[in-house]
Amino acid sequence: MIVDMGMHITPATTADFHRVLTDHPRYWGERDLRSLHLQALVQEFGSTCLVARAEDGIRGYVFGFVTPDGTGYVHLIATRDDARGTGLGRRLYAEFAAAAERHGARRLKAITSVQNTGSIAFHRSLGFDAEIVDDYNGPGRTMAVFHRDLPLDVPRP
Numbered sequence: 001m002i003v004d005m006g007m008h009i010t011p012a013t014t015a016d017f018h019r020v021l022t023d024h025p026r027y028w029g030e031r032d033l034r035s036l037h038l039q040a041l042v043q044e045f046g047s048t049c050l051v052a053r054a055e056d057g058i059r060g061y062v063f064g065f066v067t068p069d070g071t072g073y074v075h076l077i078a079t080r081d082d083a084r085g086t087g088l089g090r091r092l093y094a095e096f097a098a099a100a101e102r103h104g105a106r107r108l109k110a111i112t113s114v115q116n117t118g119s120i121a122f123h124r125s126l127g128f129d130a131e132i133v134d135d136y137n138g139p140g141r142t143m144a145v146f147h148r149d150l151p152l153d154v155p156r157p
């Protein structure tokens with residue numbers, strides 16, 4: 001378990017982007033999601049692509065953007081294997097939500113595979129509704145789709 005000393009959540013740089021790709025298994029284990037890591041997100045949506053930076057490197061990151069209809073869409077969120085269960089994922093979401101609200105977002109959305117039960121539990125803990133959507137990613141590709149309203153810090157009834 002890591003100790004939280006001097007950690008800062010800041011916009012991701014291009015160097016950060018390449019660092020998390022190099023260390024991909026530390027964040028995603030055996031799943032290879034490198035092709036979903038798009039440099040364009042960091043270049044064009046820099047204020048909603050954030051890393052948690054500490055003296056021992058990048059402990060987690062969230063890459064997302066705000067859609068024209070006011071949805072803060074989280075494309076990727078991951079915390080490093082030694083940083084899990086410390087509240088970092090929640091902190092990254094809070095920072096993303098604040099940044100998204102500054103850009104006019106009124107709600108949050110994310111998706112994950114139906115097999116990713118950890119992600120589903122994580123999003124439910126953050127107050128998201130989870131909906132199973134058949135064919136979301138094409139024929140036979142069912143996904144879990146998460147929604148919740150902003151602000152993130154107000155508990156849902």
Ligand SMILES: CC(C)(COP(=O)(O)OP(=O)(O)OC[C@H]1O[C@@H](n2cnc3c(N)ncnc32)[C@H](O)[C@@H]1OP(=O)(O)O)[C@@H](O)C(=O)NCCC(=O)NCCS
Pocket residue numbers: 027028075076077078079080083084085086087088089090091111112116117118119121122123125126
């Ligand atoms: C999902 C992930 C980002 C969670 O990050 P984390 O830093 O461990 O999450 P936190 O410590 O902030 O936990 C926040 C809440 O979610 C819950 N939670 C997190 N992971 C969970 C899991 N695997 N199972 C059950 N609950 C979980 C925590 O218990 C906590 O609940 P609480 O605050 O009500 O006690 C992290 O496990 C991860 O990086 N997984 C691999 C990448 C991935 O699958 N990303 C999501 C798909 S886009």
